[in-house]
Amino acid sequence: LLSRSGKEYAIEDSAAPIRSGTGEVIGCVVVFRDVTEKRNLLHKVAHQANYDALTDLPNRYLFQDRMVQLFGQARRLEQAVAMIYLDVDHFKKINDTLGHPFGDLVLKEVGRRIRSAVRGSDTVARLGGDEFAIVAPVELSSPDHIAILTRKIQEVMALPFQIEDQELHLSASIGVAIFPEDGPDPTTLIRNADIALYHAKEQGRNNVQFFSPLLNLTVQERTEMETHLHTALGMKEFEVCYQPVVDLDRGTIVGVEALLRWHHPQRGLVGPDRFIPLAEDSGLIIPIGEWVMETACRQALEWQNLGNPSLRLAVNVSALQLTRGDFPGFLNRCLQITGFPSDCLELELTESVLLQKSGKVTEALVRLHAMGVRISVDDFGTGYSSLSYLTRFQVNTLKIDGSFVRGIASHSGNAAVITAILALGKAMSLDVIAEGVETVEQVRFLKNHHCRLLQGFLFSHPVSANKIPEILAKNYRKGEGVLSGLGEDRSDGEVPPI
Numbered sequence: 417l418l419s420r421s422g423k424e425y426a427i428e429d430s431a432a433p434i435r436s437g438t439g440e441v442i443g444c445v446v447v448f449r450d451v452t453e454k455r456n457l458l459h460k461v462a463h464q465a466n467y468d469a470l471t472d473l474p475n476r477y478l479f480q481d482r483m484v485q486l487f488g489q490a491r492r493l494e495q496a497v498a499m500i501y502l503d504v505d506h507f508k509k510i511n512d513t514l515g516h517p518f519g520d521l522v523l524k525e526v527g528r529r530i531r532s533a534v535r536g537s538d539t540v541a542r543l544g545g546d547e548f549a550i551v552a553p554v555e556l557s558s559p560d561h562i563a564i565l566t567r568k569i570q571e572v573m574a575l576p577f578q579i580e581d582q583e584l585h586l587s588a589s590i591g592v593a594i595f596p597e598d599g600p601d602p603t604t605l606i607r608n609a610d611i612a613l614y615h616a617k618e619q620g621r622n623n624v625q626f627f628s629p630l631l632n633l634t635v636q637e638r639t640e641m642e643t644h645l646h647t648a649l650g651m652k653e654f655e656v657c658y659q660p661v662v663d664l665d666r667g668t669i670v671g672v673e674a675l676l677r678w679h680h681p682q683r684g685l686v687g688p689d690r691f692i693p694l695a696e697d698s699g700l701i702i703p704i705g706e707w708v709m710e711t712a713c714r715q716a717l718e719w720q721n722l723g724n725p726s727l728r729l730a731v732n733v734s735a736l737q738l739t740r741g742d743f744p745g746f747l748n749r750c751l752q753i754t755g756f757p758s759d760c761l762e763l764e765l766t767e768s769v770l771l772q773k774s775g776k777v778t779e780a781l782v783r784l785h786a787m788g789v790r791i792s793v794d795d796f797g798t799g800y801s802s803l804s805y806l807t808r809f810q811v812n813t814l815k816i817d818g819s820f821v822r823g824i825a826s827h828s829g830n831a832a833v834i835t836a837i838l839a840l841g842k843a844m845s846l847d848v849i850a851e852g853v854e855t856v857e858q859v860r861f862l863k864n865h866h867c868r869l870l871q872g873f874l875f876s877h878p879v880s881a882n883k884i885p886e887i888l889a890k891n892y893r894k895g896e897g898v899l900s901g902l903g904e905d906r907s908d909g910e911v912p913p914i
Contacts (some may be wrong), residue, residue: 424452425450425452426450426451426452426454426455427448427449427450427451428448428449428451429446429447429448429449430446430447430449431444431445431446431447432444432445432447465477466478468527468541468542470520470523470524470527470542471523471524471526471527471528471542472527473527473531473540473541473542473548474539474540474541474542475541475542475543476541476543476544478541479539479541479543479549479551480602482539482541482551483497483499483539483551483602483605483606484602486539486551486553487595487601487602489553490553490595490596495553495554495555496553496554496594496595496596497551497552497553497554497594497595497605498550498551498552498553498554498561498562498565498592498593498594498595499549499550499551499592499593499594499595499598499599499602499605499606499608499609500549500550500551500552500562500565500566500569500590500591500592500609501547501548501549501590501591501592501593501606501609501610501612501613502530502547502548502549502550502569502588502589502590502591502613503545503546503547503548503588503589503613504522504523504526504546504573504586504587504588505586505587505588505589505617505621505622506621507519507522507545507546508697508736509735509736509768510522510584512735512736512739512740513735513739513776513777514582518579518580518582521579521580522577522579522584522586523542523546525577525579526546526548526573526586526588527540527542527548529569529572529573529575530548530550530569530572532572533565533568533569533571533572534550534552534565535552535565537552537553538550538551538552538553538565539551539552549606549609550565552565554594562592562594563624566590566592566624567624569588569590570587570588570590570622570624573586573587573588574587587621587622588622589613589616589617589621589622589623590613590616590623590624590625591609591610591611591612591613591614591615591616591624591625591626591627592609592612592624592625592626592627593605593606593608593609593611593612593626593627594626594627598627608627608631609627611627611631612625612626612627612631613625614631614638615631618638638694641680641683641686641690641691641694642694642697642698644680645691645694645695645698645700646698646700648678648680649700649703649704649707651681653678653679653680653681654676654677654678654679654704654707654708655676655677655678655679655880656674656675656676656677656708656711656712656715656881657674657675657676657677657878657879657880657881658672658673658674658675658712658715658878658879658880658881658884659672659673659675659871659876659877659878659879660672660871660875660876660884660887661673661728661730661849661869661870661871662869662870662871662875663868663869664859664862664863664867664868664869664870665868669727669887669888670726670727670728670869671727671728671729671730671762672716672719672727672728672729672730672884673730673731673732673764673871673878674708674711674712674729674730674731674732675688675732675878676688676692676704676708677878678691696734696736699736699740701734701736701737702736702737702740702741705733705734705737706746706750708731709731709746709747709750710750710753710754712729712731713729713750713751713754713756713761714754714756715881716729716756716760717754717755717756719884719885719888720756720757720760722885722888724888726760727760727888728760728761728762728790729756729760729761729762730762730763730764730792731761731762731763731764732763732764732794733763733764733765733769734769735766735768735769735777738765738769738776738777738780738781739776739777739780743780744780744783744784744787747784747787747789748787751787758787758788758789759788759789759790761789761790762789762790762791762792762812762813763784763789763790763791763792764792764793764794764815765791765792765793765794766793766794766795767793767795767796767798767805770793770805770809770811771805778809781809785809785810790812790813791809791810791811791812791813792811792812792813792814792815792849793806793811793813793814793815794815795815795817796814796815796816796817796837797816797817797820797833797837798817798819803840806844806846807844811846812846812847813846813847813848813849814837814840814841814846814847814848814849815848815849815850815851815871816834816837816848816849816850816851816867817851817852818851818852818853818872819852820833820834821834821850821851821852821853821854821858821862821872822852822854822858824857824858824861825857825858831861834850834861834862834865834867835865838865838866838867842866847869848867848869849869849870849871850862850867850869850870850871850872851871851872852871852872852873853870853871853872853873853874853875854872854873854874855874856874858872858874859874
């Protein structure tokens with residue numbers, strides 16, 4: 417290296433002798449070459465081969481090389497090695513709603529925060545997508561280091577992310593495996609840390625899980641279920657069930673909510689809480705959701721033609737359905753094909769969907785409103801918002817989450833939340849539906865606070881389509897409104913037939 421004027425140059429030299437006519441060396445020629453550009457290019461190529469271009473963290477190749485070195489050191493010194501595997505919870509939604517360039521900025525900040533939480537002896541790498549990994553030596557004298565480290569990572573992830581003009585609140589799911597007890601080599605340790613990560617997601621995300629042999633069986637079951645999910649629609653294993661919505665003032669059923677059920681050939685009836693997240697992660701929620709929509713619209717139209725012309729149909733729609741493809745276009749074709757009236761269709765969206773500042777979500781909701789479709793906010797009160805979206809997207813209905821209804825008698829705070837939501841609905845001329853109604857006591861409270869629309873097991877469990885006509889027929893029989901007999905406490909916890 418040659419330093420000149422504060423700048424370093426890479427110099428190579430070569431020498432050749434000068435000989436006389438008799439062959440005697442009488443001098444030499446020395447040639448100096450500036451190879452700075454060549455050296456920089458070689459360094460750049462080597463860096464690109466070993467480091468992630470986005471976060472400048474070690475990539476998978478370099479990370480595995482570091483693990484091999486660390487394993488060798490750990491064997492010599494009889495130390496332990498921790499493999500920490502993590503990803504950003506619900507990161508796909510960020511890419512789907514705010515775009516991949518925005519998602520890249522988030523990943524750069526995530527990488528910076530993780531790096532700030534580790535020691536100098538720990539290696540942080542980005543393995544791809546939103547997956548990050550840390551390999552850390554563990555001194556036997558301080559075995560709690562990994563618990564401290566994962567807690568620090570959760571703390572830095574919990575701080576608000578200010579990306580461009582957006583403020584995000586993110587979290588991470590973390591899986592941990594320890595050498596040598598959880599794996600004798602890097603490949604096994606990475607696989608087991610990944611298994612622990614999947615378990616962290618299944619436990620509700622934003623938590624840390626350590627590997628155990630039992631987790632291996634759980635992940636195998638999940639993988640098998642996800643594989644089978646790809647064929648479930650073609651094998652006609654799905655069923656749409658329906659749960660009535662009752663109008664207390666009229667004593668009638670005014671609508672039904674379509675609810676998906678999966679009849680697995682080996683596992684029997686699988687609840688939506690187990691397979692819907694798998695469908696969303698794999699993208700299968702889009703074809704499955706389209707099948708549910710068309711099936712439910714055809715079915716609800718049959719019930720309307722039986723003498724229930726104003727019967728409403730509520731169908732859940734995920735963020736992925738709104739942001740991938742052309743959902744409004746699909747829905748418009750679906751309504752034309754089935755003949756179901758758009759003003760009787762209510763799309764149930766969660767607050768998290770409506771809060772996303774995504775041009776595609778906004779565009780989709782504007783087009784849906786122009787079609788005359790109603791918008792309902794599902795699980796209202798469980799999210800965090802300024803509520804400005806209620807007017808921005810012209811919402812029609814709020815659905816009070818069942819957790820508030822179930823705690824009416826035992827938690828005064830739940831009752832206060834319900835009365836506040838009812839007051840908000842009245843002030844904004846919105847329909848309010850109380851979900852999860854299971855007792856006569858809950859009905860009395862809701863009726864006294866002027867909540868007229870109820871849904872829950874007290875009136876009906878979700879039932880197959882062939883049972884709905886009987887319920888509607890009894891409901892519309894003169895003198896048999898749903899309120900009859902509510903003054904009597906029943907040992908079976910049910911209201912007289914509707």
